[in-house]
Amino acid sequence: MKLENVDLKQPFVETEYIKNIAKRAMLYLNTGYAIHFKGPSGTGKTSLAMYIAKRMDKPYQIIFGNEEFGRTDLIGGNFGVTKKIVQDNYVHSVMKHQIDYNQKWIDGRLLNACKTGATLIYDEFTRSRAEANNVLLSILEEGVVEVPLNREKTRFVKVHPDFRIIFTSNPEEYSGIYKAQDALKSRMITIDLDFPDVDTELEIVLKNTEVDKRTAQYIVDVVRNFRESSSSKFHPTIRSSIMIANIMKMNKINLSKDKELEIKIFEDILLSESSNSQVSLEEKKKAKVLLEQITYN
Numbered sequence: 554m555k556l557e558n559v560d561l562k563q564p565f566v567e568t569e570y571i572k573n574i575a576k577r578a579m580l581y582l583n584t585g586y587a588i589h590f591k592g593p594s595g596t597g598k599t600s601l602a603m604y605i606a607k608r609m610d611k612p613y614q615i616i617f618g619n620e621e622f623g624r625t626d627l628i629g630g631n632f633g634v635t636k637k638i639v640q641d642n643y644v645h646s647v648m649k650h651q652i653d654y655n656q657k658w659i660d661g662r663l664l665n666a667c668k669t670g671a672t673l674i675y676d677e678f679t680r681s682r683a684e685a686n687n688v689l690l691s692i693l694e695e696g697v698v699e700v701p702l703n704r705e706k707t708r709f710v711k712v713h714p715d716f717r718i719i720f721t722s723n724p725e726e727y728s729g730i731y732k733a734q735d736a737l738k739s740r741m742i743t744i745d746l747d748f749p750d751v752d753t754e755l756e757i758v759l760k761n762t763e764v765d766k767r768t769a770q771y772i773v774d775v776v777r778n779f780r781e782s783s784s785s786k787f788h789p790t791i792r793s794s795i796m797i798a799n800i801m802k803m804n805k806i807n808l809s810k811d812k813e814l815e816i817k818i819f820e821d822i823l824l825s826e827s828s829n830s831q832v833s834l835e836e837k838k839k840a841k842v843l844l845e846q847i848t849y850n
């Protein structure tokens with residue numbers, strides 16, 4: 554299981570658009586419901602989830618959905634088989650291998666958050682299989698965690714009243730995404746996120762890079778024009794704008810000084826996002842022509 558302590562040192566942009574979403578999310582969480590940010594890659598779901606988790610004023614953790622996840626990764630399990638080499642008391646040249654099966658139960662992040670009343674972000678939860686995520690049903694519905702003791706026995710742990718969970722997910726048509734079970738979806742409030750408004754996108758680029766405002770505005774305009782007017786296969790994310798801005802700033806590339814290089818940078822970044830792996834060569838060529846038109850305007 555990949556887990557990280559959340560790093561909230563990253564600058565966070567709070568425009569009216571974001572404030573509105575955050576306000577609703579906090580209302581639902583404060584009432585005791587689980588929330589779910591769903592939307593295309595790079596629309597700011599994880600950043601928003603982290604920001605909200607921090608505002609809950611409770612300890613918070615993040616786990617990342619993964620198709621290899623099992624119940625043990627979320628709840629915990631018995632770990633620790635130790636192997637000892639022991640010297641025989643009588644015949645010193647004889648060594649005995651002793652395997653110690655004294656296993657110890659270790660709580661998984663989900664169980665730990667349920668016990669301690671922490672806020673848990675389950676990022677991209679639909680990358681995990683339904684068999685792993687099923688454990689969430691009783692947590693969200695009955696407020697209990699089913700913890701298997703052995704093959705026959707299960708114990709039930711009561712969920713702390715302060716426990717909260719924030720889910721994020723990408724649309725189902727993305728590769729590596731499982732359909733979330735209806736039973737699970739009906740136990741959370743889903744807020745659909747799309748690309749933010751132009752002011753928010755511009756602020757995000759400015760906060761994440763040290764590029765000047767004129768350059769940031771130009772990059773955001775080109776990226777948004779391309780996103781909105783190209784075939785549906787190309788949806789460059791805010792990440793692309795941040796990358797282009799960083800490249801321009803760090804390499805002291807001035808706008809319009811070397812138009813050819815500028816267009817190539819846009820092409821390389823905007824056409825290489827992972828969601829474009831299915832795009833044919835022909836479509837890429839058309840996209841390049843379009844990009845050239847946008848950057849010359």
Ligand SMILES: Nc1ncnc2c1ncn2[C@@H]1O[C@H](COP(=O)(O)OP(=O)(O)OP(=O)(O)O)[C@@H](O)[C@H]1O
Pocket residue numbers: 563564565566567571592593594595596597598599600601721723757760761791792795
């Ligand atoms: N409100 C914000 N303030 C500052 N930076 C932001 C904000 N929203 C998004 N970003 C930046 O935009 C980029 C994409 O955001 P993020 O990773 O949160 O999107 P996502 O929707 O979770 O993407 P994915 O689905 O691919 O994981 C990141 O570099 C992030 O730092």
